[in-house]
Amino acid sequence: MEKVTINEVGLRDGIQAQPKFVATEQKIAILADAIGAGLRHFEITSFVNPKAVPQMADAAELCRRLPPLVDGEYTALVPNLRGYERAVESGVRSVAVVLCTTETMNQRNTNMSLAEAIASGEVVVRRGRADQARVRAYIATAAGCPFEGKVDPAVVQALADRMLAAGADEIAIADTIGAANPAQMDDLLGRLIRAFGADRLAVHFHDTRGMGLALAWTAAQLGIRRFDSSIGGLGGCPFAPGASGNLATEDLVFMLGEAGYDTGVDMNALATAVNALERIFDRPVGGRIMRWYNSRRRLS
Amino acid sequence: MEKVTINEVGLRDGIQAQPKFVATEQKIAILADAIGAGLRHFEITSFVNPKAVPQMADAAELCRRLPPLVDGEYTALVPNLRGYERAVESGVRSVAVVLCTTETMNQRNTNMSLAEAIASGEVVVRRGRADQARVRAYIATAAGCPFEGKVDPAVVQALADRMLAAGADEIAIADTIGAANPAQMDDLLGRLIRAFGADRLAVHFHDTRGMGLALAWTAAQLGIRRFDSSIGGLGGCPFAPGASGNLATEDLVFMLGEAGYDTGVDMNALATAVNALERIFDRPVGGRIMRWYNSRRRLS
Numbered sequence: 001m002e003k004v005t006i007n008e009v010g011l012r013d014g015i016q017a018q019p020k021f022v023a024t025e026q027k028i029a030i031l032a033d034a035i036g037a038g039l040r041h042f043e044i045t046s047f048v049n050p051k052a053v054p055q056m057a058d059a060a061e062l063c064r065r066l067p068p069l070v071d072g073e074y075t076a077l078v079p080n081l082r083g084y085e086r087a088v089e090s091g092v093r094s095v096a097v098v099l100c101t102t103e104t105m106n107q108r109n110t111n112m113s114l115a116e117a118i119a120s121g122e123v124v125v126r127r128g129r130a131d132q133a134r135v136r137a138y139i140a141t142a143a144g145c146p147f148e149g150k151v152d153p154a155v156v157q158a159l160a161d162r163m164l165a166a167g168a169d170e171i172a173i174a175d176t177i178g179a180a181n182p183a184q185m186d187d188l189l190g191r192l193i194r195a196f197g198a199d200r201l202a203v204h205f206h207d208t209r210g211m212g213l214a215l216a217w218t219a220a221q222l223g224i225r226r227f228d229s230s231i232g233g234l235g236g237c238p239f240a241p242g243a244s245g246n247l248a249t250e251d252l253v254f255m256l257g258e259a260g261y262d263t264g265v266d267m268n269a270l271a272t273a274v275n276a277l278e279r280i281f282d283r284p285v286g287g288r289i290m291r292w293y294n295s296r297r298r299l300s
Numbered sequence: 301m302e303k304v305t306i307n308e309v310g311l312r313d314g315i316q317a318q319p320k321f322v323a324t325e326q327k328i329a330i331l332a333d334a335i336g337a338g339l340r341h342f343e344i345t346s347f348v349n350p351k352a353v354p355q356m357a358d359a360a361e362l363c364r365r366l367p368p369l370v371d372g373e374y375t376a377l378v379p380n381l382r383g384y385e386r387a388v389e390s391g392v393r394s395v396a397v398v399l400c401t402t403e404t405m406n407q408r409n410t411n412m413s414l415a416e417a418i419a420s421g422e423v424v425v426r427r428g429r430a431d432q433a434r435v436r437a438y439i440a441t442a443a444g445c446p447f448e449g450k451v452d453p454a455v456v457q458a459l460a461d462r463m464l465a466a467g468a469d470e471i472a473i474a475d476t477i478g479a480a481n482p483a484q485m486d487d488l489l490g491r492l493i494r495a496f497g498a499d500r501l502a503v504h505f506h507d508t509r510g511m512g513l514a515l516a517w518t519a520a521q522l523g524i525r526r527f528d529s530s531i532g533g534l535g536g537c538p539f540a541p542g543a544s545g546n547l548a549t550e551d552l553v554f555m556l557g558e559a560g561y562d563t564g565v566d567m568n569a570l571a572t573a574v575n576a577l578e579r580i581f582d583r584p585v586g587g588r589i590m591r592w593y594n595s596r597r598r599l600s
Contacts, residue, residue, distance in 0.1 A: 178592075182517045183559035209558075210551050210588025213514040217482045221521075251510050258481035258509075288510025288588075292478075 001262040005226045006253060007202065008034055009043040012077055013246055014234030015055050016046065018281065024058045026280050028065060033273035034231055038265040039249070040072030043096060043228070047076055047083035063090035075136060079110050084124045094134035096172070097121045099163065101139065101155050104147035109140070118159065122166040129167035136170045137163035138204065143188065144179025153188045157195055164196060171201055172228065175215065178208025178245070182218045189222050202226035205247040207233060212247035213255050213288075220256065227252055231270075232277045232285040248287025250274050271297070301562040305526045306553060307502065308334055309343040312377055313546055314534030316346070316355050318581065324358045326580050328365060333573035334531055338565040339549070340372030343396060343528070347376055347383035363390035375436060379410050384424045394434035396472070397421045399463065401439065401455050404447035409440070418459065422466040429467035436470045437463035438504065443488065444479025453488045457495055464496060471501055472528065475515065478508025478545070482518045489522050502526035505547040507533060512547035513555050513588075520556065527552055531570075532577045532585040548587025550574050571597070 011031060015022050031042065044066065050057035059076065066074055075094040078084040087095055099121045100106045106117040121137060128135035142156045160171045173192065175185070192201055203219045203226070205212045216227055228246075235246030253265045271293050277285040311331060315322050331342065344366065350357035359376065366374055375394040378384040387395055399421045400406045406417040421437060428435035442456045460471045473492065475485070492501055503519045503526070505512045516527055528547075535546030553565045571593050577585040 181555060181558035186521075207588075209554065209592050211513055211555055211558075213511055214517040214555065217514040217518065221486075254509065255481060255511055255514065258511075259483035288507075292509050 001260060003225070004220070004256055004261045004263055005041055006039060006249060006263055006265060007041040007043060007075075007226065007228045008039045008231060008249055009204070009228045009246065010034075010230035010232065010234045010249065012043045012046050012056070013228075014230035014232070016053050018055060018234070020281065022055060022280065024062050024065065027058075027062055028067075030231065030273070030277065030280070032067065033276055034270075035067065035069065037269035037273050038263075039270075040069060040264065042069075042072070042074050043077060044074045045076050046079070047086045047090075048079050060086060060090040063087070063092055073134065075134070078124060080120050081123055081127065084127060088131065088133070092133075094136070095124070095128055096136040096138060097124045097163070097168075098138040098140050099159050100145070100176075101141045101151045101159065102145040102148040105141045105145045108147070118162055121163060125163055125166040125168050135168050136172055136202070137168040138172045138174050139163075140174045140176045141179075142173045143175040143184060144177060146177050153191050156188060157192060160192060160196065164200065169200070170226070171196065172204050173201060174204035174228075175206055176204075178206035178212070180205070180215055181211060182214045185215050185218050186222070189219055189224065193222055193224075198223035198225070202228060204228035206235065207245045207247050207251075207287075212245075213251055216247060216252055217255065217259075220259070220261070227256075229253075232274045233287045234277070234281075234285065248289075250293070251287035251289050254289045254293075267293070268297075301560060303525070304520070304556055304561045304563055305341055305502075306339060306549060306563055306565060307341040307343060307375075307526065307528045308339045308531060308549055309504070309528045309546065310334075310530035310532065310534050310549065312343045312346050312356070313528075314530035314532070316353050318355060318534070320581065322355060322580065324362050324365065327358075327362055328367075330531065330573070330577065330580070332367065333576055334570075335367065335369065337569035337573050338563075339570075340369065340564065342369075342372070342374050343377060344374045345376050346379070347386045347390075348379050360386060360390040363387070363392055373434065375434070378424060380420050381423055381427065384427060388431065388433070392433075394436070395424070395428055396436040396438060397424045397463070397468075398438040398440050399459050400445070400476075401441045401451045401459065402445040402448040405441050405445045408447070418462055421463060425463055425466040425468050435468045436472055436502070437468040438472045438474050439463075440474045440476045441479075442473045443475040443484055444477060446477050453491050456488060457492060460492060460496060464500065469500070470526070471496065472504050473501060474504035474528075475506055476504075478506035478512070480505070480515055481511060482514045485515050485518050486522070489519055489524065493522055493524075498523035498525070502528060504528035506535065507545045507547050507551075507587075513551055516547060516552055517555065517559075520559070520561070527556075529553075532574045533587045534577070534581075534585065548589075550593070551587035551589050554589045554593075567593070568597075
């Protein structure tokens, strides 16, 4: 079976916009369950301004308390060089920078123009490379921007090219607001794979309009083997109106497993971890597979 | 834009297993809304034993009361020759026969062995052809059977071949219990398209395990242009444990429209029709797109 890498982003992208504060201990408990289910790649937090994103205020403490992870990786999002330095001080060895595709979205996300965001991204990528850190660069709002609408694939390619030229190890194509359709993603990813190769690309989808799995399958068919997802489908970007619901890890793991890929994740253990989330968030949590999965487990 | 045909099966497959009785007037109201939204192909009822499926007890009356439909088609499901004759007496000119892939499922569905079901299907198909009716043949449980598990694609092909040889106009590949994954469907449909051509095939998916849109997109990529779906995602087979939730028409129409296909359906009018279903069923109804769609409409 061909291996795929599932990068669990729930602790960052999933939690950052939750209304109810999630304590460090609760994050560690979610992480422990996810590790127990077989997940090995985590975007664990972001070193952003705690006033802007209170849920990430414990970034440094969380990074210091992470359990050991064999054959895996903890990545922290860093918005700029200051964030990068805080991450490295906290022991982080893998970072992610974020570049949005439009002027307005960069302004809203990090208070930078597009040109400033590119320059800032390059500085962090180069610094990470010099420090022998692993560096992922997100091209966010790659399919559509909540403020400026459809995004030209040539813009996505040009931004990815800049980040790779600066030394990024991986480009994550992020449909931040769930605006993509599979025809568009087929076209965009096909173009990027021809330019950079599938090995340097990851995909990050939101299920806002119900197409998360169709998009993931489109990427898989094109040869992409690195997927972001969020346990329980937690998620949404606090600065992007309409964004809600990352693609759920359990939906992605289930589909890819059924389709014959080796995700390394045990579905029963993952479903147990998802059900445990409801105790933290005090509301129904879970991807599309959970109703069917839980009803089957009750029967057996 | 390339045209696709959406065959609305909510009034048959969607309603047949609903716990609350849906009166003929209510069916006509749902139909009127769906026609208003631009839908033109309907599987309207089934001429089955009313004791087995009470929701379809009004099949003859409903067929006599159908509004005129320009450039469209009303199809009725017929389980056997007796059902076919009742359908024709009620003015039906397009029928669908159902053949399940396994011994057990045919027994549960129509109390026939697989051999009897094939013979019965051939009789109805030939009779329909002689009468110049349009005949669709479902190959049901094409991806998996709730009693016998995975289904050999060669079995599906052999059954489709029998029905086409008898004179069926169209084969509908039905994942009756939502057991398919996109890799499997890619393989199965590829095989059937090579054997019979995409023009004679339609697909019928359930969203039980959240993969409905991924499956539909897989079919679209292979050249299939005829899709079944159920308004509001209503559905489930009363004789197939675990079956629930047909692929929602609004999800399919939205995805295919976004991907550049001409569905002929107006999303605003369709969303209004879906919201109206809640008054009939007294519970939340709707596909994956509805939350996003309704929140946008409230904003605008």
